[in-house]
Amino acid sequence: MRRIEVTCILCPVGCRLTVTEEDGEWKVEGYGCRRGLAYGLEEAQNPSRVLITVIPVDDGELPVVPVKTSKPIPKNLLLKASKALAGLRVKAPVRLGQVIARNLLDLDVNIVATRSIKARRDRVEADGQK
Ligand code: SF4
Secondary structure, X not given: OEEEEEEOOOOOOOOEEEEEEEOOEEEEEOOOOHHHHHHHHHHHHOOEEOOEEEEEEEOEOOOEEEEEEOXXXXXXXXXXXXXXXXXXXXXXXXXXXXXXXXXXXXXXXXXXXXXXXXXXXXXXXXXXXX
16 A cells, blocks of 8 residues: 655645555545645646746846746656756846746746846947947
8 A cells, every 4th residue: 555645735724635545546535625635646646846946147137037847847857857957048138937948858848937137237238339
């Protein structure tokens, strides 16, 4: 028999769930509503997370832009996904929601900016003088 314990994070109640599997039959106990039942099964069968990180910005008013995956990815691929983003850079300006990288690890997931970053003022002025 397989058994995991997990806290439901879908609302502030934080129900403590016990998920068990025996002979292919999954059972969730401890949930306060149907959302917790689905969450418990997902966490046991296919845990996934949104990857949140930062990407260096060239010529930006800030040195990095925070980014995240457009949807959750399998938890066991988080490290591989982080490594795949190593070395990636983006040039300012960056727009909120801008796609920074497409189809990460062939998962049909994009990396998107979660804030805007303006170009450095001195770069904008230098470009204006060209
Ligand atoms: S099971 Fe329902 S009530 Fe309990 S923490 Fe999850 S969402 Fe909230």
